[in-house]
Amino acid sequence: MDRILIPDIQSSPDTRQIPIDKVGVKGLRYPIRVKDRQKGYQHTVGLFDLFVSLPHLFKGTHMSRFIEVLNEFRGEISMEKFQEILEKTKGKLQAQSAHMNVEFPYFIDKMAPVTGTPGLMSYTCFMRGALADRFDLIVGVEVPVTTVCPCSKEISEYGAHNQRGLVRVQLRFKKFFWIEEIIEIVESSVSSEVYSLLKRPDEKFVTEKAYDNPMFVEDVVRSALSRLREKNNFPWYRIEAETFESIHNHSAYALIEKDFSPEPDCFQGVTPTRFNGSL
Amino acid sequence: MDRILIPDIQSSPDTRQIPIDKVGVKGLRYPIRVKDRQKGYQHTVGLFDLFVSLPHLFKGTHMSRFIEVLNEFRGEISMEKFQEILEKTKGKLQAQSAHMNVEFPYFIDKMAPVTGTPGLMSYTCFMRGALADRFDLIVGVEVPVTTVCPCSKEISEYGAHNQRGLVRVQLRFKKFFWIEEIIEIVESSVSSEVYSLLKRPDEKFVTEKAYDNPMFVEDVVRSALSRLREKNNFPWYRIEAETFESIHNHSAYALIEKDFSPEPDCFQGVTPTRFNGSL
Amino acid sequence: MDRILIPDIQSSPDTRQIPIDKVGVKGLRYPIRVKDRQKGYQHTVGLFDLFVSLPHLFKGTHMSRFIEVLNEFRGEISMEKFQEILEKTKGKLQAQSAHMNVEFPYFIDKMAPVTGTPGLMSYTCFMRGALADRFDLIVGVEVPVTTVCPCSKEISEYGAHNQRGLVRVQLRFKKFFWIEEIIEIVESSVSSEVYSLLKRPDEKFVTEKAYDNPMFVEDVVRSALSRLREKNNFPWYRIEAETFESIHNHSAYALIEKDFSPEPDCFQGVTPTRFNGSL
Amino acid sequence: MDRILIPDIQSSPDTRQIPIDKVGVKGLRYPIRVKDRQKGYQHTVGLFDLFVSLPHLFKGTHMSRFIEVLNEFRGEISMEKFQEILEKTKGKLQAQSAHMNVEFPYFIDKMAPVTGTPGLMSYTCFMRGALADRFDLIVGVEVPVTTVCPCSKEISEYGAHNQRGLVRVQLRFKKFFWIEEIIEIVESSVSSEVYSLLKRPDEKFVTEKAYDNPMFVEDVVRSALSRLREKNNFPWYRIEAETFESIHNHSAYALIEKDFSPEPDCFQGVTPTRFNGSL
Numbered sequence A, B, C, D: 001m002d003r004i005l006i007p008d009i010q011s012s013p014d015t016r017q018i019p020i021d022k023v024g025v026k027g028l029r030y031p032i033r034v035k036d037r038q039k040g041y042q043h044t045v046g047l048f049d050l051f052v053s054l055p056h057l058f059k060g061t062h063m064s065r066f067i068e069v070l071n072e073f074r075g076e077i078s079m080e081k082f083q084e085i086l087e088k089t090k091g092k093l094q095a096q097s098a099h100m101n102v103e104f105p106y107f108i109d110k111m112a113p114v115t116g117t118p119g120l121m122s123y124t125c126f127m128r129g130a131l132a133d134r135f136d137l138i139v140g141v142e143v144p145v146t147t148v149c150p151c152s153k154e155i156s157e158y159g160a161h162n163q164r165g166l167v168r169v170q171l172r173f174k175k176f177f178w179i180e181e182i183i184e185i186v187e188s189s190v191s192s193e194v195y196s197l198l199k200r201p202d203e204k205f206v207t208e209k210a211y212d213n214p215m216f217v218e219d220v221v222r223s224a225l226s227r228l229r230e231k232n233n234f235p236w237y238r239i240e241a242e243t244f245e246s247i248h249n250h251s252a253y254a255l256i257e258k259d260f261s262p263e264p265d266c267f268q269g270v271t272p273t274r275f276n277g278s279l
Helices: A063-073 A079-092 A150-155 A179-187 A200-212 A217-231 B063-073 B079-092 B150-155 B179-187 B200-212 B217-231 C063-073 C079-092 C150-155 C179-187 C200-212 C217-231 D063-073 D079-092 D150-155 D179-187 D200-212 D217-231
Strands: A020-036 A040-054 A098-111 A118-131 A135-148 A162-172 A236-243 A251-259 B020-036 B040-054 B098-111 B118-131 B135-148 B162-172 B236-243 B251-259 C020-036 C040-054 C098-111 C118-131 C135-148 C162-172 C236-243 C251-259 D020-036 D040-054 D098-111 D118-131 D135-148 D162-172 D236-243 D251-259
Touching: A020 A063, A020 A098, A020 B217, A020 C040, A020 C098, A020 C118, A040 A063, A040 A079, A040 B251, A040 C020, A040 C040, A063 A079, A063 C118, A079 A098, A079 A118, A079 A135, A098 A179, A098 C020, A118 A179, A118 C020, A118 C063, A135 A150, A135 A179, A135 A200, A135 A217, A135 A236, A150 D200, A162 A179, A162 A217, A179 A217, A200 D150, A217 A236, A217 A251, A217 B020, A251 B040, B020 B063, B020 B098, B020 D040, B020 D098, B020 D118, B040 B063, B040 B079, B040 D020, B040 D040, B063 B079, B063 D118, B079 B098, B079 B118, B079 B135, B098 B179, B098 D020, B118 B179, B118 D020, B118 D063, B135 B150, B135 B179, B135 B200, B135 B217, B135 B236, B150 C200, B162 B179, B162 B217, B179 B217, B200 C150, B217 B236, B217 B251, C020 C063, C020 C098, C020 D217, C040 C063, C040 C079, C040 D251, C063 C079, C079 C098, C079 C118, C079 C135, C098 C179, C118 C179, C135 C150, C135 C179, C135 C200, C135 C217, C135 C236, C162 C179, C162 C217, C179 C217, C217 C236, C217 C251, C217 D020, C251 D040, D020 D063, D020 D098, D040 D063, D040 D079, D063 D079, D079 D098, D079 D118, D079 D135, D098 D179, D118 D179, D135 D150, D135 D179, D135 D200, D135 D217, D135 D236, D162 D179, D162 D217, D179 D217, D217 D236, D217 D251
Parallel strands: A162 D162, B162 C162
Antiparallel strands: A020 A040, A020 B251, A040 A098, A098 A118, A118 A135, A135 A162, A162 A236, A236 A251, A251 B020, B020 B040, B040 B098, B098 B118, B118 B135, B135 B162, B162 B236, B236 B251, C020 C040, C020 D251, C040 C098, C098 C118, C118 C135, C135 C162, C162 C236, C236 C251, C251 D020, D020 D040, D040 D098, D098 D118, D118 D135, D135 D162, D162 D236, D236 D251
């Protein structure tokens, strides 16, 4: 009815002969339920982007339909569901390709290493999916870690500078895996893992363990790569390690990327939303 | 002398056979001087990343040398200087490739459209350079703009929702150009440009001009692409438009990328520094 | 047992005679369950700070105990629970005062104004509590809104610049209230409220309604204040309106604060966590 | 002339009897020149807010006049200039009070402790000024630092966790001082100061010095307070220490505030600009 009364500007023709790679909505916060190896699922909050391609002959896409798709799948985000959501989006928007990004904190119960005291760790996870002729999904996780500097340890009479770092792994996969597996790979590739709750015996253990395992950012990405490679499940991965150096006001950083996949990448860099006066 | 006394851990051999794509320093703030079409040059502040590749047989890179390179070129950043800085970095670190990213606010004096009252606009610019066998440089700028929604204008008796948006252009180029040229292309591809100072006659002009030129994000990227293409100077570009919708709590977004360059991309996505638990 | 083996440095005496106002943990992400007027409760994610005061004679506080308190109350955050959590913290840390801040996105189902299509809106909420001799709690919410500029409307032949804005209300209260009540007050004090999903008839309605209700930031804070005052439930409040001007690259801003409470403020400004090179 | 043709909505009367504490512009980036103890002055970039109070009988303020004031003083920001800028603002806007906030990176040449190699450190500075019947100015600085945990050192056989931290000092003053003096006070109140460039002998020195001076956040704020107090120049100060714990994914935090000033505070908390849905 309102289609008769209210003109549909978006569907009007465009004559500039310029197709658009991605158009849609960006920066939507939504409560979600994600799979959890320990408990079946967990509740968290996602930040979503949802795009489609637009052929050259249409003036615009219909933005409200993206929200309708999200509403329909509300509460259920998983590696398995991703393709279904993109198919629905592609169909509803009559597009040749559809893209969805989501980022969310993921929580894991973790025992302190000596006393076994439980604490809750938060890891930022993300998924970036594309569906055109084929389906492509990248899964990623950011793992906070500790690194002790091997150089500082070697050259000093006592002590060694150490710091928090963040290791970011993104990958394509052949068969289902748990995000916890990637976190375990990263946490065994650093001087020490990080905890939310440590009692004194735990703090002693973590301090000594880290000092016994000094690692540069270079060591971290190499070690994580070796372990990922052994899984034989990941045709593409990018590993980044950034350590917030305790003796400097900048970070040390290393990146390794490996691509064993036969297909070209069908992603393009969407710049994260930024607003106003941040430098 | 201290090379004898103090061991050089970074230069010790590594046996894992894993070369590293990028390793270096990230997130360094530095005051810089950049070229300015109006005044010759201007002072601003840059945020730098500086990386090299690391062959598989070395354990680590020498982080302090990156800072020494920056110190040497302090105060002078330009499209022309980029290659020289990367050559110095590559040489000093004995690397096969070197990479530098810099981002800075760039200021332009701009007259209000009717009264001619001067005001200062700030645009975020960035350059990403890589030097391996060949030199590659991407230059980018973010331009704040106004868009009026064509759909809202068409279907409403009066008024039309409009909002601030941000258009981000990144490109490779054949011959030197002024960043001001890209800003002009963007500002002529939107409903209205944005000003820091508008008196009432200017505000009337801007309001009516924007209402006369309603544009979707799709229109913005198409229009900017048409104008960039005419310049015949840019073998690769990516144009993103994001509008902070006034009637929603999310953004509308469009992206177009064109690649006419014969060479493959030698960049890899370095994730911007992020820290801790900002909700 | 480990108290005998492992020294407790934090409990050792300090002789500098300097008490500390607040000491504790900052920036903890935790999944939480909060009260919801529509559904009883909802799941979301909180960002927590937890502090106590420290008398001059102790060297340090016991940081792990804060996490133990959070673990104990995990999953339940509400205005009513706040005092209980602070009492537990105060007791466990043997402190004279305890402080907790939490910030979280809060989700509300909202119907589009004409078609009634449902959509989910996200509002950032926060609570800041202090317990010393008395208990003090500030509750806040940030509401995204639309404003149409009255000046632009009046002076222009047609159209009027409008934009997204954010209204932030913080208050002390006498008796329980729903966060939804504050959101309703704000949403009726602006040119138009904001939605996550609007079909074309809704967009027409919202555009025209906003144009019929032009408001400066000054109008917004005055209007919200009038409505808050009528509730007769809030002895202190601070109302901020910030609009992301569509014709400028900066914001317009207004703030009103009213204090009818007999007690002095027992809060002090804790600076939000910031890291590395943001200007 | 255009005052006759174009109505001045802002000056029209308001009947709600509600004065506004602060109204103006927020989030303006501007290149500035600030005083520098080493070189006379330095160029940097500031982020500005500029507000006035508005009596109950006016509908709105004139936003463009704030930008005109900034234009007039462009290039010169200092403790001495602050009052003059606020007087100009107060006069031009015919207001009873005027407020300005500015934040900028400040750069200092710093020699490595053993080799004397020069490097450039960046410190975030800010000033918040208010002018009503009297003039009030708060000056602040954020200093990146290293802390070694005394507990971890004491209980461990070897090593000790350490990390980067940020110490934020804000103060009112009786007579002029250099921001460098506050930075020196902070840098002598921590385990070690932070450098942008360290050669191996410097790194050895810094590692051992930090290990010899373990400090909790509690120690840092107490030590800085003792030193500030000795200056006898600061009637009010707030000191915050936040350490980005290397063994946790959250911060340790301490705050002390002292007020010896006879006057009540004439500031109110302006919330920093935040936009959209970053999770």
